[in-house]
Amino acid sequence: MNTKQRILDEALTLFSEKGFANVFVGEIAERVGIKAPSLYKHYKGKQAIFDAIIEEMHHRFLEQARLLRIRGDNPEQDAEVYGSLPEDRLVRLGLDLFGYELHDDYTRRCRKMLTIEQFHNQDLASAYMSHYVDDPLLYHGALLGTAAGKGVLRAEDVKVMALQFYAPFYLMLTVCDRDPGREAEATGILEKHIRLFNKLYGRSV
Protein backbone atom coordinates (compact mmCIF):
# COMPACT_ATOMS: atom_id res chain seq x y z
CA MET A 1 0.00 0.00 0.00
CA ASN A 2 1.45 3.38 -1.00
CA THR A 3 1.93 6.29 1.37
CA LYS A 4 -1.06 8.23 0.10
CA GLN A 5 -3.38 5.30 0.78
CA ARG A 6 -1.76 4.50 4.12
CA ILE A 7 -2.47 8.05 5.26
CA LEU A 8 -6.17 7.52 4.56
CA ASP A 9 -6.11 4.18 6.34
CA GLU A 10 -4.45 5.42 9.53
CA ALA A 11 -6.53 8.59 9.52
CA LEU A 12 -9.74 6.59 9.26
CA THR A 13 -8.68 4.49 12.24
CA LEU A 14 -7.94 7.57 14.32
CA PHE A 15 -11.04 9.49 13.22
CA SER A 16 -13.23 6.50 14.08
CA GLU A 17 -11.72 6.27 17.56
CA LYS A 18 -11.40 9.92 18.55
CA GLY A 19 -13.32 12.02 16.06
CA PHE A 20 -11.95 14.50 13.55
CA ALA A 21 -11.30 17.34 16.00
CA ASN A 22 -9.34 15.16 18.42
CA VAL A 23 -6.92 13.78 15.86
CA PHE A 24 -3.80 15.79 15.06
CA VAL A 25 -1.98 15.73 11.77
CA GLY A 26 1.22 14.72 13.54
CA GLU A 27 -0.56 11.72 14.99
CA ILE A 28 -1.58 10.47 11.57
CA ALA A 29 1.91 11.06 10.21
CA GLU A 30 3.50 9.20 13.10
CA ARG A 31 1.41 6.08 12.46
CA VAL A 32 2.31 6.20 8.79
CA GLY A 33 5.95 6.51 9.77
CA ILE A 34 6.66 10.01 8.46
CA LYS A 35 6.77 13.50 9.93
CA ALA A 36 3.80 15.84 9.78
CA PRO A 37 5.21 18.22 7.13
CA SER A 38 5.80 15.30 4.74
CA LEU A 39 2.12 14.55 4.88
CA TYR A 40 1.35 17.88 3.25
CA LYS A 41 3.03 16.66 0.07
CA HIS A 42 0.21 14.11 -0.25
CA TYR A 43 -2.79 16.08 0.97
CA LYS A 44 -3.47 19.78 1.24
CA GLY A 45 -4.40 19.47 4.90
CA LYS A 46 -6.34 17.61 7.54
CA GLN A 47 -9.70 18.46 6.01
CA ALA A 48 -8.55 17.18 2.62
CA ILE A 49 -7.69 13.82 4.21
CA PHE A 50 -11.12 13.63 5.77
CA ASP A 51 -12.79 14.55 2.47
CA ALA A 52 -10.84 11.86 0.65
CA ILE A 53 -11.98 9.28 3.21
CA ILE A 54 -15.60 10.32 2.79
CA GLU A 55 -15.34 10.17 -0.97
CA GLU A 56 -13.92 6.65 -0.89
CA MET A 57 -16.62 5.66 1.59
CA HIS A 58 -19.35 6.93 -0.73
CA HIS A 59 -17.92 4.82 -3.54
CA ARG A 60 -17.75 1.71 -1.40
CA PHE A 61 -21.26 2.23 -0.04
CA LEU A 62 -22.60 2.65 -3.56
CA GLU A 63 -20.83 -0.52 -4.59
CA GLN A 64 -22.29 -2.40 -1.65
CA ALA A 65 -25.78 -1.11 -2.40
CA ARG A 66 -25.37 -2.48 -5.92
CA LEU A 67 -24.29 -5.85 -4.55
CA LEU A 68 -27.42 -5.93 -2.45
CA ARG A 69 -29.21 -5.35 -5.74
CA ILE A 70 -30.96 -2.31 -4.31
CA ARG A 71 -31.02 0.63 -6.65
CA GLY A 72 -29.79 -1.66 -9.40
CA ASP A 73 -30.50 -0.96 -13.05
CA ASN A 74 -33.36 -3.40 -13.19
CA PRO A 75 -35.62 -3.61 -10.12
CA GLU A 76 -38.03 -6.06 -11.76
CA GLN A 77 -35.24 -8.53 -12.38
CA ASP A 78 -34.04 -8.05 -8.79
CA ALA A 79 -37.48 -8.98 -7.49
CA GLU A 80 -37.28 -12.30 -9.35
CA VAL A 81 -33.93 -13.01 -7.74
CA TYR A 82 -35.40 -12.45 -4.29
CA GLY A 83 -38.30 -14.74 -5.06
CA SER A 84 -36.02 -17.55 -6.11
CA LEU A 85 -34.12 -17.58 -2.83
CA PRO A 86 -34.70 -20.73 -0.78
CA GLU A 87 -36.41 -19.85 2.48
CA ASP A 88 -33.54 -21.30 4.49
CA ARG A 89 -31.12 -18.83 3.00
CA LEU A 90 -33.29 -15.99 4.23
CA VAL A 91 -32.75 -17.28 7.75
CA ARG A 92 -28.97 -17.18 7.48
CA LEU A 93 -28.81 -13.95 5.50
CA GLY A 94 -29.38 -11.82 8.56
CA LEU A 95 -26.60 -13.33 10.64
CA ASP A 96 -24.17 -13.27 7.73
CA LEU A 97 -24.79 -9.60 7.05
CA PHE A 98 -24.52 -8.90 10.76
CA GLY A 99 -21.18 -10.65 10.96
CA TYR A 100 -19.93 -8.77 7.93
CA GLU A 101 -20.93 -5.37 9.32
CA LEU A 102 -19.35 -6.23 12.63
CA HIS A 103 -16.07 -7.76 11.44
CA ASP A 104 -15.22 -5.99 8.22
CA ASP A 105 -12.61 -3.51 9.33
CA TYR A 106 -13.34 -0.83 6.81
CA THR A 107 -17.09 -0.95 7.36
CA ARG A 108 -16.74 -0.91 11.12
CA ARG A 109 -14.42 2.09 11.18
CA CYS A 110 -16.61 4.06 8.77
CA ARG A 111 -19.68 3.36 10.86
CA LYS A 112 -18.01 4.55 14.05
CA MET A 113 -16.67 7.65 12.33
CA LEU A 114 -20.10 8.46 10.92
CA THR A 115 -21.63 7.96 14.33
CA ILE A 116 -19.27 10.52 15.83
CA GLU A 117 -19.32 13.05 12.99
CA GLN A 118 -22.89 12.78 11.73
CA PHE A 119 -24.17 15.87 13.53
CA HIS A 120 -21.48 18.12 12.04
CA ASN A 121 -22.45 17.58 8.48
CA GLN A 122 -25.80 16.88 6.86
CA ASP A 123 -24.07 14.90 4.13
CA LEU A 124 -22.66 12.46 6.69
CA ALA A 125 -26.01 12.17 8.45
CA SER A 126 -27.62 11.25 5.12
CA ALA A 127 -24.93 8.70 4.35
CA TYR A 128 -25.45 7.07 7.74
CA MET A 129 -29.22 7.02 7.34
CA SER A 130 -29.09 5.56 3.83
CA HIS A 131 -26.58 2.88 4.60
CA TYR A 132 -27.75 1.77 8.04
CA VAL A 133 -31.48 2.44 7.95
CA ASP A 134 -33.19 3.11 4.66
CA ASP A 135 -31.22 0.79 2.37
CA PRO A 136 -31.47 -2.20 4.73
CA LEU A 137 -35.19 -1.58 5.21
CA LEU A 138 -35.70 -1.45 1.46
CA TYR A 139 -33.60 -4.56 1.03
CA HIS A 140 -35.35 -6.64 3.66
CA GLY A 141 -38.70 -5.26 2.60
CA ALA A 142 -38.09 -6.53 -0.93
CA LEU A 143 -36.88 -9.89 0.33
CA LEU A 144 -39.73 -10.39 2.79
CA GLY A 145 -42.35 -9.05 0.43
CA THR A 146 -41.37 -11.36 -2.38
CA ALA A 147 -40.86 -14.34 -0.10
CA ALA A 148 -44.32 -13.94 1.39
CA GLY A 149 -45.79 -14.02 -2.08
CA LYS A 150 -47.60 -11.44 -4.14
CA GLY A 151 -50.92 -10.24 -2.75
CA VAL A 152 -50.60 -12.06 0.54
CA LEU A 153 -49.61 -8.90 2.41
CA ARG A 154 -50.44 -5.28 1.92
CA ALA A 155 -47.60 -3.02 0.85
CA GLU A 156 -47.68 -1.21 4.20
CA ASP A 157 -47.22 -4.39 6.11
CA VAL A 158 -44.06 -5.16 4.21
CA LYS A 159 -42.53 -1.94 5.52
CA VAL A 160 -43.51 -2.82 9.08
CA MET A 161 -42.23 -6.37 8.68
CA ALA A 162 -38.92 -5.11 7.35
CA LEU A 163 -38.65 -2.80 10.35
CA GLN A 164 -39.47 -5.61 12.75
CA PHE A 165 -36.94 -7.88 11.10
CA TYR A 166 -34.10 -5.42 10.71
CA ALA A 167 -34.35 -3.17 13.80
CA PRO A 168 -33.04 -5.85 16.20
CA PHE A 169 -29.94 -6.22 14.01
CA TYR A 170 -29.43 -2.48 14.05
CA LEU A 171 -29.80 -2.30 17.81
CA MET A 172 -27.40 -5.16 18.47
CA LEU A 173 -24.92 -3.64 16.03
CA THR A 174 -24.80 -0.46 18.09
CA VAL A 175 -24.34 -2.60 21.19
CA CYS A 176 -21.37 -4.48 19.72
CA ASP A 177 -19.77 -1.32 18.36
CA ARG A 178 -19.60 0.02 21.91
CA ASP A 179 -18.80 -3.27 23.61
CA PRO A 180 -17.36 -5.99 21.32
CA GLY A 181 -17.46 -8.37 24.29
CA ARG A 182 -21.19 -8.66 23.83
CA GLU A 183 -21.01 -10.20 20.37
CA ALA A 184 -21.84 -13.72 21.54
CA GLU A 185 -24.88 -12.42 23.39
CA ALA A 186 -25.87 -10.46 20.29
CA THR A 187 -25.64 -13.34 17.83
CA GLY A 188 -27.43 -15.60 20.29
CA ILE A 189 -30.44 -13.38 20.67
CA LEU A 190 -30.50 -12.52 16.96
CA GLU A 191 -30.64 -16.21 16.08
CA LYS A 192 -33.66 -16.57 18.34
CA HIS A 193 -35.13 -13.46 16.83
CA ILE A 194 -34.87 -14.86 13.31
CA ARG A 195 -36.38 -18.19 14.30
CA LEU A 196 -39.23 -16.54 16.18
CA PHE A 197 -39.83 -14.13 13.33
CA ASN A 198 -40.01 -16.98 10.84
CA LYS A 199 -42.40 -18.90 13.06
CA LEU A 200 -44.73 -15.92 13.42
CA TYR A 201 -44.64 -14.84 9.80
CA GLY A 202 -44.18 -18.29 8.23
CA ARG A 203 -45.88 -19.25 4.96
CA SER A 204 -48.98 -20.12 6.97
CA VAL A 205 -49.93 -16.42 7.08
Added chain:
Amino acid sequence: MNTKQRILDEALTLFSEKGFANVFVGEIAERVGIKAPSLYKHYKGKQAIFDAIIEEMHHRFLEQARLLRIRGDNPEQDAEVYGSLPEDRLVRLGLDLFGYELHDDYTRRCRKMLTIEQFHNQDLASAYMSHYVDDPLLYHGALLGTAAGKGVLRAEDVKVMALQFYAPFYLMLTVCDRDPGREAEATGILEKHIRLFNKLYGRSV
Protein backbone atom coordinates in the same frame (compact mmCIF):
# COMPACT_ATOMS: atom_id res chain seq x y z
CA MET B 1 -32.08 30.26 36.44
CA ASN B 2 -28.74 31.34 37.94
CA THR B 3 -25.56 31.81 35.93
CA LYS B 4 -23.97 28.56 37.05
CA GLN B 5 -26.95 26.56 35.82
CA ARG B 6 -27.27 28.57 32.63
CA ILE B 7 -23.68 27.71 31.78
CA LEU B 8 -24.51 24.02 32.00
CA ASP B 9 -27.63 24.51 29.92
CA GLU B 10 -25.95 26.40 27.08
CA ALA B 11 -22.94 24.11 27.17
CA LEU B 12 -25.15 21.05 26.85
CA THR B 13 -26.85 22.58 23.84
CA LEU B 14 -23.52 23.30 22.16
CA PHE B 15 -21.93 19.95 23.09
CA SER B 16 -24.95 18.11 21.71
CA GLU B 17 -24.72 19.99 18.41
CA LYS B 18 -20.97 20.12 17.84
CA GLY B 19 -19.28 17.80 20.30
CA PHE B 20 -16.97 18.72 23.17
CA ALA B 21 -13.85 19.42 21.09
CA ASN B 22 -15.64 21.77 18.70
CA VAL B 23 -17.13 24.00 21.38
CA PHE B 24 -15.02 26.88 22.69
CA VAL B 25 -15.29 28.31 26.15
CA GLY B 26 -15.90 31.76 24.69
CA GLU B 27 -18.85 30.38 22.76
CA ILE B 28 -20.52 29.09 25.89
CA ALA B 29 -19.86 32.36 27.71
CA GLU B 30 -21.27 34.40 24.83
CA ARG B 31 -24.56 32.50 24.92
CA VAL B 32 -24.80 32.99 28.65
CA GLY B 33 -24.14 36.69 28.16
CA ILE B 34 -20.76 36.96 29.87
CA LYS B 35 -17.13 36.95 28.76
CA ALA B 36 -15.03 33.82 28.82
CA PRO B 37 -12.87 34.75 31.85
CA SER B 38 -15.99 35.30 33.97
CA LEU B 39 -16.97 31.73 33.35
CA TYR B 40 -13.90 30.53 35.22
CA LYS B 41 -15.36 31.95 38.44
CA HIS B 42 -18.09 29.31 38.16
CA TYR B 43 -16.20 26.33 36.82
CA LYS B 44 -12.54 25.41 36.85
CA GLY B 45 -12.51 24.91 33.10
CA LYS B 46 -14.18 23.40 30.07
CA GLN B 47 -13.73 19.85 31.29
CA ALA B 48 -15.31 20.73 34.64
CA ILE B 49 -18.39 22.01 32.83
CA PHE B 50 -18.63 18.78 30.88
CA ASP B 51 -18.19 16.71 34.04
CA ALA B 52 -20.95 18.66 35.79
CA ILE B 53 -23.28 17.99 32.86
CA ILE B 54 -22.54 14.28 32.98
CA GLU B 55 -23.08 14.16 36.72
CA GLU B 56 -26.47 15.83 36.43
CA MET B 57 -27.35 13.49 33.58
CA HIS B 58 -26.52 10.45 35.69
CA HIS B 59 -28.83 11.73 38.41
CA ARG B 60 -31.68 12.33 35.99
CA PHE B 61 -31.21 8.96 34.32
CA LEU B 62 -31.28 7.24 37.69
CA GLU B 63 -34.44 9.12 38.58
CA GLN B 64 -36.03 8.12 35.28
CA ALA B 65 -35.05 4.49 35.78
CA ARG B 66 -36.82 4.61 39.15
CA LEU B 67 -39.93 6.06 37.55
CA LEU B 68 -39.93 3.19 35.10
CA ARG B 69 -39.85 1.01 38.21
CA ILE B 70 -36.77 -0.75 36.93
CA ARG B 71 -34.16 -1.21 39.61
CA GLY B 72 -36.74 -0.14 42.17
CA ASP B 73 -36.55 -1.25 45.77
CA ASN B 74 -39.14 -3.94 45.33
CA PRO B 75 -39.13 -5.87 42.04
CA GLU B 76 -41.90 -8.25 43.14
CA GLN B 77 -44.24 -5.35 43.78
CA ASP B 78 -43.29 -3.85 40.43
CA ALA B 79 -44.27 -7.05 38.67
CA GLU B 80 -47.75 -6.79 40.14
CA VAL B 81 -48.07 -3.26 38.84
CA TYR B 82 -47.18 -4.40 35.34
CA GLY B 83 -49.71 -7.22 35.52
CA SER B 84 -52.51 -4.89 36.48
CA LEU B 85 -52.04 -2.67 33.41
CA PRO B 86 -54.95 -2.85 30.96
CA GLU B 87 -53.75 -4.28 27.66
CA ASP B 88 -54.74 -1.10 25.83
CA ARG B 89 -52.36 0.96 27.90
CA LEU B 90 -49.52 -1.28 26.81
CA VAL B 91 -50.32 -0.30 23.25
CA ARG B 92 -50.05 3.42 23.95
CA LEU B 93 -47.09 3.15 26.28
CA GLY B 94 -44.65 2.75 23.43
CA LEU B 95 -45.76 5.83 21.52
CA ASP B 96 -45.89 7.93 24.68
CA LEU B 97 -42.37 7.00 25.68
CA PHE B 98 -41.23 7.62 22.10
CA GLY B 99 -42.75 11.08 22.12
CA TYR B 100 -41.14 11.87 25.44
CA GLU B 101 -37.68 10.79 24.32
CA LEU B 102 -38.07 12.77 21.12
CA HIS B 103 -39.52 15.99 22.51
CA ASP B 104 -38.09 16.39 25.98
CA ASP B 105 -35.37 18.93 25.42
CA TYR B 106 -33.01 17.75 28.11
CA THR B 107 -33.29 14.10 27.13
CA ARG B 108 -32.81 14.85 23.46
CA ARG B 109 -29.69 16.94 23.97
CA CYS B 110 -28.16 14.36 26.31
CA ARG B 111 -28.79 11.58 23.84
CA LYS B 112 -27.16 13.49 21.00
CA MET B 113 -24.19 14.42 23.15
CA LEU B 114 -23.75 10.81 24.26
CA THR B 115 -23.97 9.69 20.65
CA ILE B 116 -21.11 12.01 19.70
CA GLU B 117 -18.92 11.47 22.75
CA GLN B 118 -19.53 7.82 23.55
CA PHE B 119 -16.34 6.50 21.97
CA HIS B 120 -14.12 8.86 23.97
CA ASN B 121 -15.10 7.56 27.33
CA GLN B 122 -16.16 4.13 28.48
CA ASP B 123 -18.32 5.70 31.18
CA LEU B 124 -20.37 7.54 28.56
CA ALA B 125 -20.69 4.44 26.43
CA SER B 126 -22.04 2.55 29.44
CA ALA B 127 -24.50 5.33 30.25
CA TYR B 128 -25.76 5.28 26.66
CA MET B 129 -26.09 1.50 26.65
CA SER B 130 -27.91 1.36 29.98
CA HIS B 131 -30.33 4.12 29.20
CA TYR B 132 -31.13 3.39 25.57
CA VAL B 133 -30.68 -0.35 25.30
CA ASP B 134 -30.48 -2.45 28.44
CA ASP B 135 -32.93 -0.58 30.68
CA PRO B 136 -35.64 -0.36 27.99
CA LEU B 137 -35.17 -4.05 27.18
CA LEU B 138 -35.52 -4.96 30.85
CA TYR B 139 -38.52 -2.70 31.18
CA HIS B 140 -40.38 -4.03 28.17
CA GLY B 141 -39.32 -7.56 29.00
CA ALA B 142 -40.95 -7.22 32.42
CA LEU B 143 -44.07 -5.67 30.92
CA LEU B 144 -44.45 -8.22 28.14
CA GLY B 145 -43.53 -11.14 30.35
CA THR B 146 -46.08 -10.29 32.98
CA ALA B 147 -48.73 -9.37 30.46
CA ALA B 148 -48.35 -12.67 28.67
CA GLY B 149 -48.90 -14.48 31.94
CA LYS B 150 -46.66 -16.61 34.09
CA GLY B 151 -45.45 -19.83 32.52
CA VAL B 152 -46.88 -19.13 29.10
CA LEU B 153 -43.50 -18.16 27.66
CA ARG B 154 -39.99 -19.27 28.44
CA ALA B 155 -37.73 -16.68 30.03
CA GLU B 156 -35.57 -16.54 26.89
CA ASP B 157 -38.49 -15.71 24.71
CA VAL B 158 -39.32 -12.70 26.83
CA LYS B 159 -35.89 -11.26 26.04
CA VAL B 160 -36.42 -11.81 22.33
CA MET B 161 -39.93 -10.38 22.49
CA ALA B 162 -38.63 -7.30 24.30
CA LEU B 163 -36.00 -6.87 21.60
CA GLN B 164 -38.57 -7.26 18.84
CA PHE B 165 -40.87 -4.77 20.52
CA TYR B 166 -38.31 -2.14 21.47
CA ALA B 167 -35.75 -2.23 18.63
CA PRO B 168 -38.06 -0.50 16.12
CA PHE B 169 -38.50 2.38 18.59
CA TYR B 170 -34.76 2.64 18.99
CA LEU B 171 -34.19 2.66 15.26
CA MET B 172 -36.82 5.30 14.57
CA LEU B 173 -35.45 7.40 17.41
CA THR B 174 -32.05 7.52 15.73
CA VAL B 175 -33.80 8.45 12.49
CA CYS B 176 -35.67 11.37 14.08
CA ASP B 177 -32.60 12.60 15.93
CA ARG B 178 -30.87 13.05 12.58
CA ASP B 179 -33.89 14.25 10.66
CA PRO B 180 -36.76 15.61 12.79
CA GLY B 181 -38.81 15.97 9.61
CA ARG B 182 -39.36 12.24 9.62
CA GLU B 183 -41.28 12.17 12.90
CA ALA B 184 -44.68 11.69 11.28
CA GLU B 185 -43.35 8.79 9.24
CA ALA B 186 -41.82 7.34 12.41
CA THR B 187 -44.92 7.51 14.57
CA GLY B 188 -46.99 6.14 11.69
CA ILE B 189 -44.89 3.04 11.22
CA LEU B 190 -44.48 2.54 14.97
CA GLU B 191 -48.24 2.56 15.43
CA LYS B 192 -48.52 -0.17 12.82
CA HIS B 193 -45.66 -2.00 14.48
CA ILE B 194 -47.44 -2.02 17.85
CA ARG B 195 -50.73 -3.19 16.35
CA LEU B 196 -49.05 -5.94 14.36
CA PHE B 197 -46.97 -6.99 17.36
CA ASN B 198 -50.10 -7.23 19.50
CA LYS B 199 -51.86 -9.25 16.84
CA LEU B 200 -49.01 -11.72 16.55
CA TYR B 201 -48.34 -12.07 20.26
CA GLY B 202 -51.91 -11.54 21.50
CA ARG B 203 -53.29 -13.49 24.45
CA SER B 204 -54.18 -16.29 22.06
CA VAL B 205 -50.53 -17.46 22.21
Added chain:
DNA sequence: GTCTATAAGAAGATAGAC
Protein backbone atom coordinates in the same frame (compact mmCIF):
# COMPACT_ATOMS: atom_id res chain seq x y z
C1' DG C 1 9.21 12.82 -0.87
C1' DT C 2 11.27 13.37 3.47
C1' DC C 3 13.35 16.13 6.77
C1' DT C 4 14.30 20.37 10.43
C1' DA C 5 13.02 24.78 11.69
C1' DT C 6 9.60 27.92 12.22
C1' DA C 7 5.73 30.89 11.30
C1' DA C 8 0.85 31.82 12.23
C1' DG C 9 -3.08 31.33 14.65
C1' DA C 10 -6.40 29.42 17.78
C1' DA C 11 -8.05 28.34 22.24
C1' DG C 12 -7.77 27.46 27.33
C1' DA C 13 -6.73 29.63 31.27
C1' DT C 14 -4.89 33.39 34.60
C1' DA C 15 -3.92 38.25 36.62
C1' DG C 16 -5.59 41.93 38.52
C1' DA C 17 -8.65 46.16 38.22
C1' DC C 18 -13.39 47.41 39.20
Added chain:
DNA sequence: GTCTATCTTCTTATAGAC
Protein backbone atom coordinates in the same frame (compact mmCIF):
# COMPACT_ATOMS: atom_id res chain seq x y z
C1' DG D 1 -18.85 38.36 39.58
C1' DT D 2 -17.58 40.66 35.55
C1' DC D 3 -14.36 42.88 32.83
C1' DT D 4 -9.74 43.82 29.75
C1' DA D 5 -5.28 42.40 28.90
C1' DT D 6 -2.22 38.80 28.59
C1' DC D 7 0.12 34.33 28.95
C1' DT D 8 0.84 29.71 27.56
C1' DT D 9 0.26 25.88 24.98
C1' DC D 10 -0.98 23.33 21.28
C1' DT D 11 -1.75 22.54 16.33
C1' DT D 12 -1.91 23.51 11.61
C1' DA D 13 0.64 24.64 7.93
C1' DT D 14 4.76 26.55 5.28
C1' DA D 15 9.81 27.36 3.95
C1' DG D 16 13.56 25.59 2.26
C1' DA D 17 17.56 22.16 2.56
C1' DC D 18 18.59 17.43 1.18
